[in-house]
Amino acid sequence: MDIYEEYIESIIQMADQAIDNGQDDEAKRWFERGLCEEPGSAKLHFRMACLLQYGLDDKARAEQHYLLAIKFKPDYRSAYVNLAQLYLDNEKYVGLENLMHKAMKVEGFNKTFAYENLGKVAEAQGQFNKAIAHYRKGMMQALENFDVDDLKDHIKRNKYKRLKKRWKLWQREN
Incomplete structure (x- = not known):
C-alpha cells in the first residue's frame, strides 16, 4: 500500500471511529480534511456521500459526492448502487434512468x-x-x-x- 492509500485509510478509520461514537459531524470534518488533501479520492467521496445520505440526511450533497466518486472512478459499482437508491427514494427518475444506462456499461455491474x-x-x-x-x-x-x-x-x-x-x-x- 502506498502512502496515498495509507493516508486515505487513516482518514476513513478516524471518521469511522467518530461515527461509532455517534459523532457524525466530527466524521464529516475528517472526510472534509481528507478531501482537501486528496480531492480526487473516489473512496473518500463515496464514504462522505454515505455519511451525508444516511447519517446527516443531506441528500443533495450526498448526490454530489456520489457523482464525484463515479467521476474519479467510473467503475465504482457501490457508488452507482447507493446513488440509484438515493434517486429512487427521492423520485428523481430521470437521474436514475441515466445512471442505470451508464452503470450497465461498467464491467461486472x-x-x-x-x-x-x-x-x-x-x-x-x-x-x-x-x-x-x-x-x-x-x-x-x-x-x-x-x-x-x-x-x-x-x-x-x-x-x-x-x-x-x-x-x-x-x-x-x-
Missing part, C-alpha cells in the same frame, strides 16, 4: 439491478408495458431465484396496473 431500476422508472411514469419489458430483461440476466421471484412480482403488479388503467379509459369512453 449487476444488470438485473439496472433493469429492475429501469422498470421502476417506467412504472413510476405509468409506462407499464415498458416497465414489464425491463423487468423481463432483468429476469434474463438474473442468477438468483429470489431476483427472478421479485421481478415476477413486479411484472404481475404492472400487468394489474395496466389492466386497471385500460379499464378506467374504457369506462370514460362508455
